[in-house]
Amino acid sequence: MNYIDTNKAAWEEAFDHRRPAWTDNTLLRLKSEPFAFFDSDLKDMLKHMDFHGKTVAQFCCHDGRELLSLMDGGAAHGIGFDIAENMIAHARDTAEKAGIANCAFHAYNILEIPEQYHSQFDFILFTIGGIIWFEDLSLLFKKVSNCLKDGGVLLINDFHPMVNMLPLPGEPEYNPDDLHRVVHSYFTKTPWIDTGGMGYMSTLEKSKTFTSYRHKTSNIVNALIENGLTITRFEEYEYDIMIETQVYEGVGFPLSFILTARKGNTRLCGATLFKKEGEDEGYCKPRPLSYRGCRQQAAGVSLP
Numbered sequence: 001m002n003y004i005d006t007n008k009a010a011w012e013e014a015f016d017h018r019r020p021a022w023t024d025n026t027l028l029r030l031k032s033e034p035f036a037f038f039d040s041d042l043k044d045m046l047k048h049m050d051f052h053g054k055t056v057a058q059f060c061c062h063d064g065r066e067l068l069s070l071m072d073g074g075a076a077h078g079i080g081f082d083i084a085e086n087m088i089a090h091a092r093d094t095a096e097k098a099g100i101a102n103c104a105f106h107a108y109n110i111l112e113i114p115e116q117y118h119s120q121f122d123f124i125l126f127t128i129g130g131i132i133w134f135e136d137l138s139l140l141f142k143k144v145s146n147c148l149k150d151g152g153v154l155l156i157n158d159f160h161p162m163v164n165m166l167p168l169p170g171e172p173e174y175n176p177d178d179l180h181r182v183v184h185s186y187f188t189k190t191p192w193i194d195t196g197g198m199g200y201m202s203t204l205e206k207s208k209t210f211t212s213y214r215h216k217t218s219n220i221v222n223a224l225i226e227n228g229l230t231i232t233r234f235e236e237y238e239y240d241i242m243i244e245t246q247v248y249e250g251v252g253f254p255l256s257f258i259l260t261a262r263k264g265n266t267r268l269c270g271a272t273l274f275k276k277e278g279e280d281e282g283y284c285k286p287r288p289l290s291y292r293g294c295r296q297q298a299a300g301v302s303l304p
């Protein structure tokens with residue numbers, strides 16, 4: 001078995017042993033909270049996008065709750081892909097119970113999503129803990145690029161590569177009195193092997209083997225470039241939604257990020273997900289003046 005197959009078995013086992021609280025309130029929250037399963041910055045960004053008439057996908061969609069809540073944005077169709085068959089069955093069941101008929105779920109290894117899904121999506125989403133299950137990010141983003149329409153947008157919200165350097169609670173090196181200490185190399189290529197049960201969502205203490213990969217920021221950036229995906233926004237945050245790293249909030253480390261990238265050249269493609277004409281992924285933040293702009297302003301030159 002390769003690492004993808006062993007991860008499939010481990011994720012299915014974890015989901016079979018999920019904590020009741022992991023899925024119990026999903027329906028209620030889907031019905032009562034718009035974009036219920038996203039953190040505030042991501043929610044903000046998603047609310048500024050116009051999904052009406054668009055086809056959206058989530059890769060590594062887990063039990064489907066995030067994609068189902070994204071459908072609040074008015075997308076015409078949604079498709080969630082995840083390798084774990086029990087999660088996909090659960091996602092279909094949740095969609096049916098929630099009455100969300102325009103959202104489908106399919107069990108595939110992302111790298112093997114069939115060609116019928118190529119050039120189909122205006123938007124592809126990865127959320128926390130999505131991209132680490134792929135050893136070769138270039139292969140992953142090749143599939144993303146193939147599945148996006150020209151001008152389509154990829155959004156990744158994940159934990160920051162910096163987090164890989166920090167000792168987590170439960171590890172011998174972790175010291176709550178010395179939270180500035182980094183212990184792991186940023187450059188390590190050793191896969192992360194875990195048989196500890198995915199305690200954040202399952203009740204297992206000992207589990208089948210999970211294998212994940214620590215990617216540097218440059219790995220992510222270069223894999224996007226290699227596949228014709230132009231970065232349009234990169235935000236870093238001091239908070240994370242990984243329970244283990246919350247102890248580091250406010251210490252000064254970047255703990256999570258949101259990145260958007262567009263298939264093709266942003267200046268040349270007409271398609272946009274953003275609501276106002278001319279508004280791109282810098283959606284609502286004041287733009288800092290470019291160096292040239294600052295010099296012109298200092299010299300009394302008016303800017304267009």
Ligand SMILES: C[S@@+](CC[C@H](N)C(=O)[O-])C[C@H]1O[C@@H](n2cnc3c(N)ncnc32)[C@H](O)[C@@H]1O
Nearest residue numbers: 011060062082083084108109110127128129133
């Ligand atoms: C940490 S979870 C993502 C959780 C998501 N952020 C959420 O909160 O719902 C990672 C997901 O990736 C899926 N996965 C791992 N390897 C995969 C692969 N090769 N292809 C598709 N899905 C995969 C797992 O089944 C799991 O649902």
